[in-house]
Amino acid sequence: MTTSPQTSELILVTGASTGMGAATATDLAARGYHVIAGVRREADADAIRSTRIQPVILDITRPEQIVEVAALIEADGRPLRAVVNNAGIAVNAPVEVLPLAEWRRQFDVNFFGHIEVTQAVLPALLKSGGRIVLISSIGGRVAQPTYGAYSGSKFALEAVGDSLRRELAPHGVQVVIVEPGAVRTEMVGRGGVTLKKLSADMTPTQERRFSGLMRAIxxxxxxxxxxxxxxxxxxxxxxxxxxxxxxKTRYTIGRDAALLIRLARILPDRALDKLLASALRRLFPKPHTSLND
Incomplete structure (x- = not known):
């Protein structure tokens, strides 16, 4: 078999167990790259392993695992073409309702973990003239109700991406931000389960105030x-x-993401508020229904 130029280059993808991460790893492997795919469990590793996909156990909230992956890349010897910071979770609830521990968990995975991975592999990227890809979200540009923690982590990631791009451009490392809209992934389903659990812990007053909104979300x-x-x-x-x-410095995925970002640029805040509220209003439940019905 002839070795392609890409086969001599590595790409690290975090959050590759399922969804966009697994799909990205598979596509990159099909293009000929050797993909180091960060997964959470051995079963996930077995599911994604192939000739050009090398799964590694990588929880980006575990510093020792990040160090191990960085050492693996250094020992491999092949240039690191890119790191795709994809791992993420969605924890949705009104600001009043969401416990502080859940805020910290959201930021640990969606923000601080990506910073730590990037810092760990940056020496390899500087050596190769590689690329940092940050998977943000439409939620990193527009924050809907109950998305305070999730959008907060993505807004922060967008800001760091801009800063990184300007810091590293003189040194030959490119930084790209990707902003998906609605994507059919397991993360969306898991977010719904978390939303139901948090709703069950609301006080009666919070239930009256927010149950309709949470059902609509x-x-x-x-x-x-x-x-x-x-x-x-x-x-x-x-x-x-x-x-x-x-x-490009930014990519959107899905027509909904492109449209919402365009509207956010041209509409005043109050007009955008009304537009988002109108879209949710039709999803509010009829009286006397609960989130668990």
Missing amino acids: LAQSEGFLRSGVDASEAGKAIATAATTPRP
């Missing part, structure tokens, strides 16, 4: 699972962002 999330972009399509877009010779 859950219905919206379930709609994403039916109508969102397929994970394979998102993975293809992310793989392109990681490997195209002259990347």
